Amino acid sequence: MKARRTNSRDKILAAAADVARETGPGSLSLDAVASRAGVSKGGLLYNFPTKAKLMQALVEDYLRAFEQALDAARTAGVGGESPLATYIKLSAEHAAESKPSASWIFSAIAEDPDFLTPIKAFRRQVFERLKGETPDLKALLVCYLAIEGLRSMNLFDSDVLSQDERRLLVSSLLEIAG
Amino acid sequence: MKARRTNSRDKILAAAADVARETGPGSLSLDAVASRAGVSKGGLLYNFPTKAKLMQALVEDYLRAFEQALDAARTAGVGGESPLATYIKLSAEHAAESKPSASWIFSAIAEDPDFLTPIKAFRRQVFERLKGETPDLKALLVCYLAIEGLRSMNLFDSDVLSQDERRLLVSSLLEIAG
DNA sequence: CTTACTGTACCGTCTGGACGGTCTTGTCAA
DNA sequence: TTGACAAGACCGTCCAGACGGTACAGTAAG
Numbered sequence: 227m228k229a230r231r232t233n234s235r236d237k238i239l240a241a242a243a244d245v246a247r248e249t250g251p252g253s254l255s256l257d258a259v260a261s262r263a264g265v266s267k268g269g270l271l272y273n274f275p276t277k278a279k280l281m282q283a284l285v286e287d288y289l290r291a292f293e294q295a296l297d298a299a300r301t302a303g304v305g306g307e308s309p310l311a312t313y314i315k316l317s318a319e320h321a322a323e324s325k326p327s328a329s330w331i332f333s334a335i336a337e338d339p340d341f342l343t344p345i346k347a348f349r350r351q352v353f354e355r356l357k358g359e360t361p362d363l364k365a366l367l368v369c370y371l372a373i374e375g376l377r378s379m380n381l382f383d384s385d386v387l388s389q390d391e392r393r394l395l396v397s398s399l400l401e402i403a404g
Numbered sequence: 405m406k407a408r409r410t411n412s413r414d415k416i417l418a419a420a421a422d423v424a425r426e427t428g429p430g431s432l433s434l435d436a437v438a439s440r441a442g443v444s445k446g447g448l449l450y451n452f453p454t455k456a457k458l459m460q461a462l463v464e465d466y467l468r469a470f471e472q473a474l475d476a477a478r479t480a481g482v483g484g485e486s487p488l489a490t491y492i493k494l495s496a497e498h499a500a501e502s503k504p505s506a507s508w509i510f511s512a513i514a515e516d517p518d519f520l521t522p523i524k525a526f527r528r529q530v531f532e533r534l535k536g537e538t539p540d541l542k543a544l545l546v547c548y549l550a551i552e553g554l555r556s557m558n559l560f561d562s563d564v565l566s567q568d569e570r571r572l573l574v575s576s577l578l579e580i581a582g
Numbered sequence: 583c584t585t586a587c588t589g590t591a592c593c594g595t596c597t598g599g600a601c602g603g604t605c606t607t608g609t610c611a612a
Numbered sequence: 613t614t615g616a617c618a619a620g621a622c623c624g625t626c627c628a629g630a631c632g633g634t635a636c637a638g639t640a641a642g
Contacts, residue, residue, distance in 0.1 A: 265623090266623045267623080268621095268622060268623050268624065269621070269622040270622090272623095273621090273622095
């Protein structure tokens with residue numbers, strides 16, 4: 227891992243996520259991202275030689291961040307807490323953030339559906355891992371899918387649930403997870 | 405409701421859904437839809453004077469179809485089956501279709517996120533209705549969210565679950581629903 | 583004569599990307 | 613210490629192509 231000498235790269239990625247969230251996934255143009263990041267278009271293209279590379283970086287950063295958070299929560303987990311429980315807690319916290327943290331995904335899909343493949347692979351891997359660690363398959367299925375539903379609602383910004391309901395849901399899931 | 409004299413409208417809508425699914429949501433251009441529907445671009449714009457109207461029709465048709473299916477399943481439901489149970493069954497069947505039936509949604513979002521508002525409203529309405537009909541709030545939350553998760557996986561075409569697992573999930577949910 | 587198109591030509595706009603130039607920073611010989 | 617110089621980071625402009633949408637003449641059916 228080379229030492230970063232500038233933070234332009236990160237600024238650009240953050241700007242891209244912001245633009246996607248605020249002006250809609252279809253309006254994620256290089257110009258918009260560049261101006262939002264306080265960088266010229268040339269500078270943007272210097273960091274990410276093509277739009278596809280920008281999207282790819284967005285995906286990779288997102289996945290890496292989640293993976294690190296999951297690992298951290300696992301090792302820091304209170305003794306006796308099941309992996310499924312930590313997964314539920316972490317995902318619920320993540321989904322409780324007011325900003326739909328990943329609405330840039332829509333931009334990526336619109337650009338090229340293949341950007342989903344790493345995400346799919348990651349999910350499958352996480353799921354398989356949980357499957358190996360959870361004795362009760364039924365509980366795993368219900369909890370995993372419910373969390374996926376929570377993620378989906380956050381992504382589509384359709385918060386049907388009240389805060390109380392969300393809390394009740396999470397506690398129910400933790401109960402099911404045992 | 406005027407009697408339809410032509411089926412061009414439906415052909416076009418189906419073609420739009422196909423194009424969105426096959427060539428990616430970002431490639432949903434009027435030209436592509438027209439040629440896929442076997443209709444000239446002029447003819448397409450004759451039926452849907454603007455792209456936004458086409459998207460709107462896509463959304464409305466989808467919502468109407470689901471609502472009708474839900475009503476039908478409710479009235480035809482076996483006596484004693486709870487509304488939540490019918491909702492689970494119908495949605496599970498719907499999500500079991502091989503084609504992601506609504507990947508055009510991504511196109512709509514990319515075009516203008518406001519196309520989501522009718523969908524959000526519809527979901528909220530369905531949820532509120534279920535809430536009034538289901539005594540056990542915890543069960544409702546878990547089941548509704550899990551179904552939402554199933555829908556999401558189908559939409560993103562990431563089938564982490566095997567057929568057996570999906571069956572087990574649905575039966576578990578029905579058990580929870582009581 | 584109307585409806586429901588077809589087919590073609592065209593326009594204005596937007597977008598990704600290429601390109602050449604510019605400013606800054608680090609290196610190293612004298 | 614200083615000056616030369618190269619590499620890195622970025623700017624601003626320009627362009628070809630794609631897309632949504634318009635206009636309009638023609639046509640086949642009822």
